[in-house]
Amino acid sequence: MKKRHFGPKNLKACKRCFQRKIKCVRNGDDPCSYCQKRNYHCEKRSLVEVYYTVDASERPTVSSQKAFEVLTNSIHFFEFVYRALQDSTSKDLGSTKLHELNINESFVDYSFLKRDSSVQVLEPSAFPDRETAFALFEQAKRTIAFDTQVMLHESTARFISEVYEQGCIVDISNHQVRIEVLRLFALFAIGRLHTSGDVVPEEYPGLKFFRIALSLMNDFYDAPSISYIECLVLIILYLVGLNKLNHAYIHSGTALRLSMLLRLDKPQVKGGVKLSELTKERRRRLWCSVKNLDFYLSWCLGCSSMIKSQSPIDYPNDNIYENELATGFFIRERIKLTELKDQILTSVLDPDNSHVSRFFESFNERSQAINTAVSRLSHVFDTALFHKVLFGLVFRLNECIILATIPEFLQELKPEKLKLLPARKPLNLSKTCVMAAISNLRIYECLFRSNNISIFGFVDTNFLFLSSIVLLLARYLTVERVEFQQVEKSWQDCMLLFDELTKIGNLVANEYLNKIVHLRDLLSILEDHIKPMEDLSLTHNQHPDHQNHEFSKQELVHFNIVETLISWNL
Known part of the structure; x- marks a missing residue:
């Protein structure tokens, strides 16, 4: 001090x-x-x-570096809030009931994370039947293939047909065939992981396929290929779905280095080699996907990313390439939201440049892009698929809004230790922060009720957890009865979702539920010491602050669009 x-x-x-x-x-x-x-x-x-x-x-605040670490992911933010509130009381918090799971993780065999010696022969019995294979392929395609570059759609489907026409007898000693078979089993694993159904006790969905995929991996570093990097991305996505982030982070680093060896980060190829338009676009999309994963895993683990978001990038286009690649809109928007999130997090390291108003224009641009997608692309995909990929973008845009406004939101809390950044002229952005949290909750709820989201989806559950923290804090901040009822209902719906996810075996949801229950119990003890907001209007037609800046929530059109799409979906 x-x-x-x-x-x-x-x-x-x-x-x-x-x-x-x-x-x-x-x-x-x-x-x-x-x-x-x-x-x-x-x-x-x-x-x-x-x-x-x-x-x-x-006024004493946490350091800029600490604020950066707090905002990088929801677990860090939860720990900051919990410890700050816990330090504000000397009362014994007692014990909190822990929710039990339908799957006992302590008995799960984690040997699948270790790569054994590479398999040399693959028996036909290792393949699922043809009908199951195509069902898992289609499920994986719908889940990940439209906002992440992992394959050429038609070529991969054709390869599956050829494998089953040959009785599932494949020559994995052939380098190219081995990589394609690796891709198949990684897709099968992801398809099974994201298929609704009963959870097998003490085993993760798709694990038997994932073990085979790992056994097919060779270190193709002398002659890396785009296909092999796409396979690494599939391996990473499966591990992220299980919340095995350390292992995913290692594979992500390998994918990033191989991408640089292939110069995917450069518009031009060495030696003046001429590439087809399809290959050029495939390279652009794959680089965006690898870059997205590197930033995401770095933030989750509190590590520094190996690349800079400000580095020049050749964005994907919206063209469709002969049924091999769908529109690149969703991949392009996802990398732009990743870059925006990195700018928000980096801004807290510079106290003179951390004001939230500098991001308002970017929020509006991304919100308008989502609006454009609804009018231009909704007829291209079936409704369920379109909602899934579109809501994936809204999840990330709302997360950016929450991260940018959460320091202003925390200013409303009385304990000084909750202050993330030095006090500034108030912008009254707590409303916007809570609106973004409620929006993400409603999206998750809509996808869950329509069986359009994986119960093992770590990424999506992470968005729900961040929203739950904001809503829980808002419960103790609002004083107006109407607004309290809106926040309270959202909070109850959020807890109901976590409870249902826990009952069906979502390990990540169980961890988050236990944390949020601890925070709720702590806040109930400190309720008399927390200063409530005077006004927290959550309607969409009110201005956050007419006097301080020109930002209006009416400009964030995606809030209203989401409500409309959800009403149609339900």
Whole structure:
């Protein structure tokens, strides 16, 4: 805590001289010369016990680096909020009931994470039947293939047909065939992971396919290919779905390095090799996908990304390539949202450039892009698929809005330790923060009720967890009855979702539910010490702050679009 010196060191000075910080000249107990000259009463001072005092103009806050770490992912943010509130009371919080799972993780065999010696022969019995294979392929395609580059759609489907026409007898000693078979089993694993159905006790969905995929991996570093990097992306996505982030992060680093060896980050190819338009677009989309994963996993684990978001990038286009590649809109928007999130997080490291208003224009641009997609692309995909990929973008845009506005939101809480950044002129953005949290909750709820989201989807559950923290804090901040009812209902719906996810075996949801219950119990103890907001209007037609800036929630059109799409879907 910073301290500042004040006043002359001579404690014998009278009060007037001390206050004016002038030399006090006196003879024994007689009045000082200053007071005598002006005929003032010369009042002695009592002994000052503390010579230094806290500079009240500088409120203690966490460091910029700490604020950056807090905002990188929802677990870090939860720990910051929980510890700050916990330090505000000396009461014994007691024990909290832990929710039990339908799957006991302590008995799960994790040996599948370790790569054994590469398999040399693959028996036909390792393949699922033809009908199941195509069903898993289509499920994986719908889940990941429209906002992440993992394959050429028609070519992969054709390869599956050829494999089954040959009785599932494949020559994996052939380099190219081995990679394509690896891709198939990785797709089967992801398709099974994201297929609704009963959870097999003590085993993850798709695990048997994933083990085979790992056994097919060779270190093709001498002659890396786009196909092999796409397979690595599939491996990463399966591990992320299981919340095995350390292992996913290692594979992500490998994919990133191989991408650089192939110069995917460069528009031009070495040696002036001419590439087809399909290959060029495939390279662009794959680089965006690898870059997205690197940033995401770095944020989750609190590590530094190996690349800079500001580095020039050749964005994918919207063209459709002969049924091999769908529109690149969703991949392009996802990397732009990743870059925006990185700018928001990086801004807290620079106190002079961390004001949320600098991101308003970007929020509006991304919101308008989502609006454009609804009018231009909704007829291209079936409704369920379109909602899934579109809501994936809205998840990330709302997350950016929450991260940019959460410091202003925390200013409304009384404990000083909850302050992330130095106090600034208030923008009254707490409303926007809560609106974004409610929007993500409603999206998750809609996808879950329509069986359009994986119960093992770590990424999507992470968005739900961040929303739950904001809503829980908002419960103790709102004072207006109407707004409290809206926040309270959203909070209850959020807890119901976590409870249902836990009952069907979602390990990540179980962890998040236990954390949020602990935070709820702590907040109930501290309720009398938390200052509520005076006004928290959550309607869409009100301006956050007419006096301070020109940003209006009406400009964020995606809020209304989401409500409309959800109403259609339900």
